[in-house]
Amino acid sequence: MHKIKKALIFFLILLLTGCAAILPGEGAQNAENIFTSMEEEPDLSYEVPVSSPNIYVNQLGYIPEGTKVAVFSGKELPEKFHVVRKDTEEVVYTGYLKNVEYDDYTQEYISYGDFTDFCEPGTYYIEAPVIGRSYSFMIEQDIYYDVFKEACKQYYYNRCGMTLTRQYAGEMGHNACHTGRALLREDISISIDVSGGWHQDESGSKAVEPAAKSIAIILLAYELYGDTFTDDIGIPESGNDIPDILDEVRYEVEWLLKMQDDATGAVYSGVTVYEQGAGRGAVSYVEPADLEAARAYAMVLAKFSYLYQYYDTDYATKCLKAADRAWRYAQLNEKEEEKTDAWKFAAAAELYKASGKQEYNRCISEYLSEEGYEENMDEVIFLGCVSYISTKQPVNLPLCEDIIGILMTKAEDISETARNSDFLTGGSADQDNNQELLLDMMYMTLVNHIISNHEYENIIENHLHYFLGRNKKAISYIDDVGENNYRLTDENLGIMKQFDANSKFIFMLSEIASSEGK
Numbered sequence: 001m002h003k004i005k006k007a008l009i010f011f012l013i014l015l016l017t018g019c020a021a022i023l024p025g026e027g028a029q030n031a032e033n034i035f036t037s038m039e040e041e042p043d044l045s046y047e048v049p050v051s052s053p054n055i056y057v058n059q060l061g062y063i064p065e066g067t068k069v070a071v072f073s074g075k076e077l078p079e080k081f082h083v084v085r086k087d088t089e090e091v092v093y094t095g096y097l098k099n100v101e102y103d104d105y106t107q108e109y110i111s112y113g114d115f116t117d118f119c120e121p122g123t124y125y126i127e128a129p130v131i132g133r134s135y136s137f138m139i140e141q142d143i144y145y146d147v148f149k150e151a152c153k154q155y156y157y158n159r160c161g162m163t164l165t166r167q168y169a170g171e172m173g174h175n176a177c178h179t180g181r182a183l184l185r186e187d188i189s190i191s192i193d194v195s196g197g198w199h200q201d202e203s204g205s206k207a208v209e210p211a212a213k214s215i216a217i218i219l220l221a222y223e224l225y226g227d228t229f230t231d232d233i234g235i236p237e238s239g240n241d242i243p244d245i246l247d248e249v250r251y252e253v254e255w256l257l258k259m260q261d262d263a264t265g266a267v268y269s270g271v272t273v274y275e276q277g278a279g280r281g282a283v284s285y286v287e288p289a290d291l292e293a294a295r296a297y298a299m300v301l302a303k304f305s306y307l308y309q310y311y312d313t314d315y316a317t318k319c320l321k322a323a324d325r326a327w328r329y330a331q332l333n334e335k336e337e338e339k340t341d342a343w344k345f346a347a348a349a350e351l352y353k354a355s356g357k358q359e360y361n362r363c364i365s366e367y368l369s370e371e372g373y374e375e376n377m378d379e380v381i382f383l384g385c386v387s388y389i390s391t392k393q394p395v396n397l398p399l400c401e402d403i404i405g406i407l408m409t410k411a412e413d414i415s416e417t418a419r420n421s422d423f424l425t426g427g428s429a430d431q432d433n434n435q436e437l438l439l440d441m442m443y444m445t446l447v448n449h450i451i452s453n454h455e456y457e458n459i460i461e462n463h464l465h466y467f468l469g470r471n472k473k474a475i476s477y478i479d480d481v482g483e484n485n486y487r488l489t490d491e492n493l494g495i496m497k498q499f500d501a502n503s504k505f506i507f508m509l510s511e512i513a514s515s516e517g518k
Helices: 002-017 145-157 166-172 208-224 244-258 291-308 313-333 342-355 358-369 379-390 397-419 435-451 454-467 499-515
Strands: 069-074 080-085 091-103 108-114 122-128 137-139 182-184 187-192 268-275 282-289
Touching: 091 122, 145 166, 145 244, 145 499, 208 244, 208 268, 208 291, 208 342, 208 379, 208 435, 208 499, 244 291, 244 313, 268 291, 291 313, 291 342, 291 379, 313 342, 342 358, 342 379, 358 379, 358 397, 379 397, 379 435, 397 435, 397 454, 435 454, 435 499, 454 499
Parallel strands: 182 282
Antiparallel strands: 069 108, 080 091, 080 122, 091 108, 122 137, 182 187, 268 282
């Protein structure tokens, strides 16, 4: 069995990388040549139901051919449940509860009602004796694609430094903001133009590291499921024959380019906005440069460069040169304890993928040869690992084998947890913070892309059902979806409103929307 698994991993590496072994160093390339080896709302009712339901459903709904399961809980449970058409109150399907179990913690029974066989489009709710009825939901083809497009458009709503008109932004429209110059925190006699980019919080502040992380996650989703990202989500750049998500990322990249010091290659870590009060407006400060900001900057600009080269070669080259300058600044100024930093690894992985330079490859090998990196795997390490195993450049096959083994083990662990979870999800299902579940879905989506496992596909969809209302609080965490939306409870719970969570949500949705045939 061990030999079979090793052979499978070896085959997957060959499939992903297209190369057979690591090659000798090729010497440094100059800045001019570094570029040459780049790679390739639904309208729902908000009526409050008669009582809080003990039947949990996805409050948006299900695709006709998809798996449809409702979760039931209560001190006692019936044998049957009914699917009821909302407008006529006609029972259209009757099913039986399965796998009834007792939860010692909640002191309630938990069970499941499968109505996958019912596929007729319409709006319904589920009703059962003893425990009442659920919130309503739809059955409709391509039902998740509009949510995917709206998640992508959230970054447009957060654009800083430009007027968002009602034509594109609707009620989210606003006048241009934070267009003035910002003061250097270290020397307020100096001001620079750092306008543009995306707001990351209500004050309008912007930081390089979270921006780089979110962009890289979105770009990886584009890399895996490019056909899912269209040119028609409704932003000013729509219709220009460039996928709107790349147009949106370019808007943020324009801001990132302003954050680099021309003289040294250093990268300022962010822009903090303070309201002065008494109608005096806001003042913005440019925060000091640091090595992590430089490496995050290098990582994401390198990734953007090899994906954007097909649309604007000159601009992509500019981004790659800026990434290389940030890398060199960080290398000149690093301390001994920073030589195995996760951001350094991720930056090296993207720069190697973009350029093929062996100095980056040596940094990657040094990091991956250290024991224990998998125990601390977060988004940054994940992004670096995925770039390395998917590059067309020569790689170290044993290191790639280790990475794929780690990712497959994570996927199996998530699957095991989901199988034993009341709501069929992995993680801790902390309903005040969905970040852990979203990170789990990044691992699961990537592994499913490699091996196309039906169980993994179901787990990904189950997490979407969870975010859309099939959870213990029966809350939809997605904007403008569901009778019991998060806004009725806590504005801070919305996934789309969280800058970093939304990028992970897009990553998960890109797989689901792709499977819908878009």
